[in-house]
Amino acid sequence: MKDFTPYGIIIGFIIIIGLGIGENYYFKRVSKDMIDEVILIEEDIALGNIDSSIEGIERIIEKWRKDEKILEIMLNHQKVNKVSESLVEIESKLKNFLNSDNLSTNFAALKEYIKNIELDNNFTINNIL
């Protein structure tokens, strides 16, 4: 009988490495899309377009709710929750017309949380060590 073990081993490695690469690609895409959106909202606020920025944050939250479900399968829930909480806080402050100085700190934190999703999982020597 033919021994299929080497084929199984090769297929197994392809699946595992493929899943790893796919996961990293997904983190990168989510992170980039989110940060692009956040930058747009920051620009709207700087221009005084509060209504547009509220629409923007609602759009991000809606998108995040979808990504969150997938990210929670792969990431520590605390990391995902940090982004969710930060988004909700910004939305609440925007809707209550709070000053933009305060919001810039929130946006900086949000961008950091989102970046970390990608950076912590990048296949780099730093992360490996």
Place this chain on the structure above:
Amino acid sequence: MLISIFRVFVLYLLVILVMRIMGKREIGQLQPYELAITLIISELVTLPMEDNAIPLLDGVMPVLTITLAQVTLSYLTTKSQWFQDFISGKYTIIIENGKMMQKNMTKQKYNITELLEQLRMNGVTKIDDVEYAILETSGQLSVILKAPKRPVAAEQLLVNTEYEGLPINIILDGKIVKENLEDAKLTIQDVEKRLKEDELDVEDVFFANIDAKGEYYIQKKELEG
């Protein structure tokens, strides 16, 4: 709570599956690298069991990866003697012709007390009786006695022995093991007929098997209460 219970079940099943894939070995028979893998797996599944914030995949993927690595190593060790020696090491002779090999013992950090204990466990009390004691790669000591000290075999006494074969289980806890009947060249009717001789039904039997000579061993179920 429910989440924890479910996650524990999933991880438990995963560990069983992984152990099945890795093959049947007792802890004492594991090669050093197999023991290391077993310990790592147990540690890996503990984290997602304890903390629900850690995704199940964080436990599952490393376990699957390490299983794949283990299967790869095992496969390579079956294909290459050099690789086998590299991964598992080589056996070491500890006693040769009744004499302890002190250099080998020092090299393997194997002390006399340990050696004597292992010899006693093999039913040997005198080092002089041992032809060879070999420390296997799994860490177990194989003891080969000198020819005059070995138990006498029937062949040496020129005694004819009959083929015993392996008894085949026919009934387990009141149920006929149908897949074994074919191996035993029996039908259900044959079994029932034999049981009738003892005025028994299949349901009354706790265990029954048949040996190569066609002789049955039957044990009745104990009465409840």
